[in-house]
Amino acid sequence: MGDRGNFKKNLRKDAREDIKLTTSSSTDLHCSFHGALPPLLGWNSPEIWRDRDDIQPCRAILDEDLTKTEPTAAIIDGKMIAEKIRQEVTEEVTRLKSQTGGKVPGLAVVLVGSRKDSETYVRSKKKACKEVGIASFGEDLPESSSEEDVLAVVRKFNEDPSVHGILIQLPLPKHMNEEKVLAAVSVEKDVDGFHPLNIGKLAMQGRTPLFVPCTPKGCIELLLRSNVDIKGKHAVVIGRSNVVGTPAAMLLQRHQATVTVVHSYTPNPAEVTRRADIVIAAVGVAHLVGGDWIKPGAVVIDVGINPIEDPSAKKGYRLVGDVCFKEACMKASAITPVPGGVGPMTIAMLLSNTLDSAKRAYGLIN
Numbered sequence: 070m071g072d073r074g075n076f077k078k079n080l081r082k083d084a085r086e087d088i089k090l091t092t093s094s095s096t097d098l099h100c101s102f103h104g105a106l107p108p109l110l111g112w113n114s115p116e117i118w119r120d121r122d123d124i125q126p127c128r129a130i131l132d133e134d135l136t137k138t139e140p141t142a143a144i145i146d147g148k149m150i151a152e153k154i155r156q157e158v159t160e161e162v163t164r165l166k167s168q169t170g171g172k173v174p175g176l177a178v179v180l181v182g183s184r185k186d187s188e189t190y191v192r193s194k195k196k197a198c199k200e201v202g203i204a205s206f207g208e209d210l211p212e213s214s215s216e217e218d219v220l221a222v223v224r225k226f227n228e229d230p231s232v233h234g235i236l237i238q239l240p241l242p243k244h245m246n247e248e249k250v251l252a253a254v255s256v257e258k259d260v261d262g263f264h265p266l267n268i269g270k271l272a273m274q275g276r277t278p279l280f281v282p283c284t285p286k287g288c289i290e291l292l293l294r295s296n297v298d299i300k301g302k303h304a305v306v307i308g309r310s311n312v313v314g315t316p317a318a319m320l321l322q323r324h325q326a327t328v329t330v331v332h333s334y335t336p337n338p339a340e341v342t343r344r345a346d347i348v349i350a351a352v353g354v355a356h357l358v359g360g361d362w363i364k365p366g367a368v369v370i371d372v373g374i375n376p377i378e379d380p381s382a383k384k385g386y387r388l389v390g391d392v393c394f395k396e397a398c399m400k401a402s403a404i405t406p407v408p409g410g411v412g413p414m415t416i417a418m419l420l421s422n423t424l425d426s427a428k429r430a431y432g433l434i435n
């Protein structure tokens with residue numbers, strides 16, 4: 070272990086920052102014999118996309134007059150497709166009710182703290198439940214609550230037979246261990262698909278997770294329902310979060326795509342992304358992906374929902390994706406807008422996961 074000191078000394082400054090941010094989970098358990106090498110599981114490095122000199126700002130923001138040429142892309146209407154799925158769920162809920170003598174699916178939403186965006190999302194999730202006949206249960210805890218308080222709520226819902234799905238609204242306050250809280254949700258009620266057992270099964274061939282995370286599932290549904298062929302295609306996923314990028318890459322592989330994951334340490338992400346037939350952008354940086362990142366004819370799924378200042382908007386801001394829509398429209402064969410793309414699908418998938426869970430609880434599916 071003596072070599073570790075020398076290793077640190079020789080690191081570039083940014084890499085040294087990474088070490089500071091490395092959590093206790095990367096103990097040297099896995100690499101005690103590596104000496105000067107990095108730990109087997111890698112450093113837990115932060116994703117920093119800003120201040121990179123190999124990424125140019127998206128031109129259409131600066132050049133409003135770009136749209137002299139006609140856009141080529143078909144718009145993938147996530148709002149309409151999500152509406153269709155919600156109708157399907159509504160019908161299924163009615164059927165479940167008649168088959169079980171009046172039982173309905175139930176979703177419990179746990180919100181900790183008072184982030185405005187989280188409150189908005191939770192409200193729209195509950196509203197969506199109501200519209201399709203799913204009962205919703207809520208528990209709003211103050212920011213100051215302890216991890217044990219949240220765990221107690223999770224246990225209560227785990228045991229409640231009228232609750233078939235439990236959703237812990239993310240992000241949790243910083244003082245809570247997200248890993249521990251998410252693992253406390255019963256696998257059978259993990260409608261977000263974040264339980265390690267469900268993620269693990271998603272990653273393994275021949276295994277079937279009980280639930281697939283809503284946003285990546287929504288992306289794949291958009292592709293399937295728009296008749297986009299995935300098999301044998303090159304898909305580039307930009308971003309590697311637990312919630313979207315990583316499970317999206319796993320799902321695309323299950324659909325026989327060749328998958329490349331582009332992240333904040335990827336040199337020349339534009340060049341790599343330009344090789345993609347299918348692009349899923351899930352980074353959280355407004356307009357990161359310019360038109361020059363897109364191969365002509367590619368299909369683009371934009372997961373980002375980023376507020377940017379807009380004095381002409383009522384609230385003073387508007388929502389834009391990770392993709393520069395105006396530019397990408399000139400290159401792509403099909404593209405999802407923001408809003409009205411992946412966002413509504415996320416909620417539709419949550420409803421469909423909750424329905425599946427209830428069907429399973431009443432022995433109607435495996």
Ligand SMILES: Nc1nc(=O)c2c([nH]1)NC[C@@H]1CN(c3ccc(C(=O)N[C@@H](CCC(=O)O)C(=O)O)cc3)C=[N+]21
Binds near residue numbers: 237388
């Ligand atoms: N445990 C957990 N599960 C989640 O699924 C989860 C979460 N935590 N934390 C926050 C994110 C975000 N999220 C969205 C859901 C719907 C829209 C949505 O419907 N957006 C619309 C409207 C946007 C607007 O105008 O406000 C659209 O894109 O068209 C967006 C974002 C779910 N999340």
